[in-house]
Amino acid sequence: MFQQQRARWRQIVAVMVLGLLAVACVAPAAAPVATQAPMPAVVVEASDTALTVPADVPAGLVAVTVNNSGQAPHAPFFARLNDGVTEEKFMEALAADESGMAAIALVALLGGAQVEPGARQQMTFDFKPGNYIALDFGEGPPQIASFTTTAGDGPVPAEPAATVNADLIDFQFVLPDQIKAGAQTWKIENKGSQWHEMGIFKLNEGATVEDVMAMMMSEEEPAGPPPFEEMAFWAPMSEGERAWLTVDLPAGTYTVMCFLPDFASDPPTSHLEHGMVRTLTVTE
Ligand SMILES: [Cu+2]
Incomplete structure (x- = not known):
């Protein structure tokens, strides 16, 4: 009786193991192709x-x-x-x-x-x-x-594969410190509670972020050419919006800035003055 039962169990277990093996072998091929x-x-x-x-x-x-x-x-x-x-x-x-x-x-x-x-x-x-x-x-x-x-x-289509996440918050860019040169897809998302924009400027040899800030803040006409070159710009974006943009940057030191006014402050100050500026290094 016992032996019969054990044999029966062994049979069941064997069938289950075989079944699992079959599933393991067949499942990947049989899985429906994701549409x-x-x-x-x-x-x-x-x-x-x-x-x-x-x-x-x-x-x-x-x-x-x-x-x-x-x-x-x-x-x-x-x-x-x-x-x-x-x-x-x-x-x-x-x-x-x-x-x-x-x-x-x-x-x-x-x-x-x-x-x-x-x-x-x-x-x-x-x-x-x-x-x-x-x-x-x-x-x-x-x-x-x-x-x-x-x-x-x-x-629903899949999101584009982004290599750089750029979160815009009040009042900061949450970005990697370093990215690789060449075409990179940026996911730009406004996670703040105000509007934001994103200017990406390549600093000329020897120029510093302070030079750019001084020029941007100055009321006077700049003397000579700017110490930077604008490489990309993302226009003002409201809170809760997101987009993807492929940006092709050569190696160098960059500064990323938002110039929009903060209407919650009186008189309105710029996001730049609130510290919405950061350095980005692009490596070979
Ligand atoms: Cu901003």
């Missing part, structure tokens, strides 16, 4: 006289390529209109108040990057569903394009 949704992509055309964005854009992660066919640099930035705000209302506010602050209060800013003449720049945005505008302040009147983002019910 990774492709990243939706749109092209924004910026020229010296027009700005064109497709009228309907998917919500969520979208690869946006800005194509500059003009003779001048263009830096269109993207903004989501607050509930009940129309493009006309936004433009009226912009015209009524030269500082732009009345208009800015009507939107959430998502940022944007500068694109040189004849160049294309890809960036990825995470569009919440809503009504948007893209704005390009060039030489002439501001170019504006509006578009709507709508959530689909398909699978």
